[in-house]
Amino acid sequence: MALKAFSYRFYPTPEQESLLRRTLGCTRLVYNRALAARTEARYKDLKRVGYAETASMLTEGQKTEELDFLNQVSCVPLQQCLRHLQTAYTIFFDGRAKYPNFKKKRNGGSAEFTKSAFRFKNGQIYLAKCLDPLHIRWSRTLPIGAVPSTLSVKLAPSGRWSISLLVDVEIKLLPKSSNQVGIDLGITSLLTLSTGGKIANPKGFKAKYRKLTKAQKSLSRKQKGSNNRHKARLKVARVHQEITDARKDHLHKLTTQLVRENLRHRPGGLSCEKPGEKSETSYCHK
Secondary structure (H helix, E strand, O other), X not given: OEEEXXXXXEOOOHHHHHHHHHHHHHHHHXXXXXXXXXXXXXXXXXXXXXXXXXXXXXXXXXXXXOOHHHHHOOHHHHHHHHHHHHHHHHHHHXXXXXXXXXXXXXXXEEEEEEHHHEEEEOOXXXXXXXXXXXXXXXXXXXXXXXXXXXXXXXXXXXXXXXXEEEEEEOOOOOOOOOOOOOEEEOOOOOEEEOOOOEEOOOOXXXXXXXXXXXXXXXXXXXXXXXXXXXXXXXXXXXXXXXXXXXXXXXXXXXXXXXXXXXXEEEOOEEEOOOOOOOOOOOEOOX
């Protein structure tokens, strides 16, 4: 058994969108305040502030009149964002990432809900403080008997809402293959294979980049703070989303094809080379 995430797009009602936007805003506020407090304690007061201290600060802040609005949303995403901040610090101290950054409203945002903050009933998701289920576009069905343990709601800069469900499923191994291939990043092509074949760069991106340039020029002419600038910014974000979707689709299809055609099993994982044999290439798909 292994944890696997299933991502879907959903369309909230006006009431749900209002609540979700408030939840994302509160989550961003709690995260940024905790990061500011930990940064000040670290560099100014030379003290160490951890998750327990920031959780206590959140509890005390919810009792004040200034932050009383935090009680209008579920407390679970607020606690989860503090755990994510603790994870970011742990990775930073291990030397695997840079210092955590403050979250910005223009980047959208995300909120994580654990089992205590949502219900999965009759194939529908009910979030805390929401009476109606989310209108999810089930592009693929969940495995039979799978129950989400955690879910994350995300708002993209383009205004797209998506939900990711984390479930515990059994991963079936792909059939073995006697083939093996080495992969190197190309210059005039996307990939160069050890078999001599080349995979060309995907077409259609030139038109998308021209569309992006036109949208960015239109945005630069709009007055800051105006409604027209807000509309132009959303248009630029949608073009960026379109380019991202096209790239992800192409890379997922390509890597899936390469893995299925050149898969070798070994104890503890997958391998692209024979036991005791060095790989001839820079990259090995696992």
